[in-house]
Amino acid sequence: MKDVTIIGAGVTGSAVARELSKYDLEITVLEKESDVCEGTSKANSGIVHSGYDAKPGTLKARFNVEGNKLIHELSKSLDFPFRENGSLVLALEEEGRAGIEELLERGRRNGVPDLRIVERDELKEMEPNVSDSAVCALYAPTGGVVCPFNMNIAFAENAADNGVAFRFNTEVISIEKKTGEDGRIFYHLETSNGSFDTRIVVNAAGVYADRFHNMVSEEKLHITPRKGQYCLMDKTVGGLVKHTLFQLPTKLGKGILVTPTVHGNLMAGPTAEDTDNPEDTSTTAEGLDTVLSRGALSVSRLPRMTITSFAGLRAHEDGGDFVIGEIKDAPGFIDAAGIESPGLTAAPAIGVYIAGIVRDLLNPSEKKDFIRTRKGIPSMALATDEERAALIAADPAYSHVICRCELVTEGEIRNAITRTLGATTVDGVKRRTRAGMGRCQAGFCLARTIPILAELLGKSEEEIEKSGAGSYYVRGNIKDNL
């Protein structure tokens, strides 16, 4: 019997795991994909919201503001890229001013620090490339950008370092509420990879969370996967804007944001399109058009320098708020459902909150040897010349460049594969090191990354996949089919 089973190794599940790993508990994370950060967590805006957007009194408002503070600290102790670049919500017409003032008021009630309205002249000074039609903006200095992959990975690695077990390629098929001989309730989980009995279930299954909730409760949830499409642009135009530029929602719909990423690219998105397929992460011509044309409203000229486009799915629950907490008619089953924006920001706060619920239920003792910090993979691209020389001196593999666009070396890739919860796929290496994320999009480094994965995992190159079962690259040799 396990103490806690967490469904989903996305940012929410990993944040919960990391918080719970402070206690003496037997914890398992079940993930249907081959790696952490494979669903909603890998395809979003990467924005750390300040917290003015959500209605006061909602869970979204509470966990957003708390999460923002936590990310400021955790980015240091868990060593993941975060930058407080500040956000601006633009009013693109004079009628928008009322909306900006409303957001300011909302933000103050939510407890967001240092919010203020900036007028056109100051706005132009802050963002020389902002659209001429912008009349004023709400400025939120605590807004930031984060590497969504490495934040998720950092939580998971630190949890694993503190004893949490992660089981990948393990899809939960059914959950049954049972009562043991001792009269206590427990849950029986059937998965694609064995069955588990557990006291506590934490449901952090993203767009599938309603499915698992509804297996144990009469009070049904309904989640709609809401697709968001994005265009990521070349680093040469990453400096177009310094802040994250949001648009005040208008009659045209919710705005498209334009932001620098924490790694210095420029990004625009997302669209908001409801779908009934929780696996539909395809982009569409219309969607990408919308991103570029509506994104262009915020800036004087949006350069057409897209290096890749992608789509992610947000888990939108009918009620519109996060659904977090123990289910009334399923004691010990804890939801972290409907985690859409600002879910990435809120994740660490949700982790703390859910850990509190579990602590109250199980009364575990605190771990004496809890490892509080985690060190990320060194980055040759960001290192100073002195640091570079030191890294190479310690391991010459740090001089061998695999990804030329992002300057990622063999040393970094080896580190990514051999560390705690190391990468097992090409995408896993990419999310951990940025190899293949540059402007050639792995055209060169793919064929150099695969052999390193094969060597360190003891597999053949043909067995190395992009992101899990069936996503193979090379098969067979020349002339086999002649």
Added chain:
Amino acid sequence: MEIRELTCIRCPIGCHITVEMENGEVKSITGNSCPRGEEYASSEVTHPERTVTSLVRLKGGERPVVSVKTDGNVPKEKMMDVVKALKDIELDAPVRIGDVACEDIAGCGVRVVVTSNVG
């Protein structure tokens, strides 16, 4: 009467050449704008030839394959026979440019030679 349509490849203009044939013999060539086009079209319809470039397997080398070419042209219809015949050839490293991989490939009477230096 058989009509053959060709795109001339002798220069970037890419003339569309029409060749009229009768019993395998060229009757007329039109559409070309220079004598080189006529020469191309005539050889292309009577005995088209190509140089084939491909790979053979390499044993004990720093790479598992090495590039080769036919040392001269082979009949166009023999191209796939040539690459199929290359399937059975394996060379031992090291190899140098010009090494002969095969004396007579697919009965074309043409040698196959190595085109890369591989240690």
Added chain:
Amino acid sequence: MKRDLVIIGGGPAGLAAAVSARKEGLEDILIIERDTRLGGILNQCIHNGFGLHTFKEELTGPEYAARYITQVEDEKIPYLLDTMVVDISYDESTGDKKVTAMNSRDGLFTIDARSVILAMGCRERPRGALNIPGYRPAGIYSAGTAQYYVNMEGRMPGKKVVILGSGDIGLIMARRMTYEGARVLCVAELQPYSGGLKRNIVQCLDDFGIPLLLSHTVVDIMGKRRVEGVTIAEVDENRKPIPGTEVFYECDTLLLSCGLIPENELSNKLGVRMNPVTGGAVVNESLETSIPGVYACGNVLHVHDLVDYVSGEASEAGKNAVRFLKSEDAAEDDGDVINIRTENGVRYTVPSTVRISKMPDTLTVRFRVGNEYRDKNLAVYLDGKQLMKLPKRVMAPGEMEQIILVKSKAQEIISGAENREHELVIRVEDKE
């Protein structure tokens, strides 16, 4: 470490530049190559068609590279392999260029170079540049990646292939994949004309019955894990897909051959002025960038279609670098300068400025046009006077064009002018 000339890149451009600089008598040269061997991308271009201009015979890529590598070896020109240049900076006071590089033997090290030749080549345009909708599964490769797998590793990136883009690498890969046992279903090209050479269309597609679909593009990619198929549609004159023309092709592989981009990461770090049209540096008649003593040649300067032109250009760069080193203390040039302006169909020129005093007796000006033109004139004007008018049967974006400027003729026209700045205009014109 100090060096007279550092050449960044040991591909066709870097090799030819090095050989030419040595022939001009320069001793102190260093080539820095990031790969494990010299030759650059030619090593994986195992098809033939190289060298017709330079060697008057038809060679494969590795053979062409070997001709230059042999010269580098014979001349004992030093080179570093497996060595990545990570930074270059320019010290205006000393004129030195500081090149920072790293490899496993020497760690991180810097070289103070009196002159530098940028010869880093280019890379392929990725899918994102085309904004192709659909899923992002395994099985989507740039044509060059597939070429590496097949030609260098002997492995098959797929068995049933659709190719998007009719650039030369895409056309070449259609034949290569067919030769090695794959089925190539078609080549789709967004433009109404091909970006590749005519002979590649004939010998790589027509020979094997592979259809070339002009004015077509991929509008959807199916398959969550591995490519399962693509949908191709015809496009209208605005390159927008025409509804109702979609055709689904079942395949496991999509190759992209959608153009090349000069790889100028280092040039940008160095701060040389760039040309937004070519994606390469702005250079003068000596192929010198905006930073004195820094030259650019080959595909890092502008994308070429024939390696012979790369070698020719790089030889000039090598020669000019030596000239710079020999006369470094020469006074600032304040003579006549011709600025080249392009219009009406001509997209860019290399070089874009010409200093008359430094101009050789004849200067090759290379350029590309932006559209397919038939039966037009190519007109060249200097300070408003017609310098030449060349009748052209066909000009296409895929084929690089050139004109030869004769120094004496240019001097004749500008000799009477009061101004030191002159304008040369190159344009496409209708025939009367």
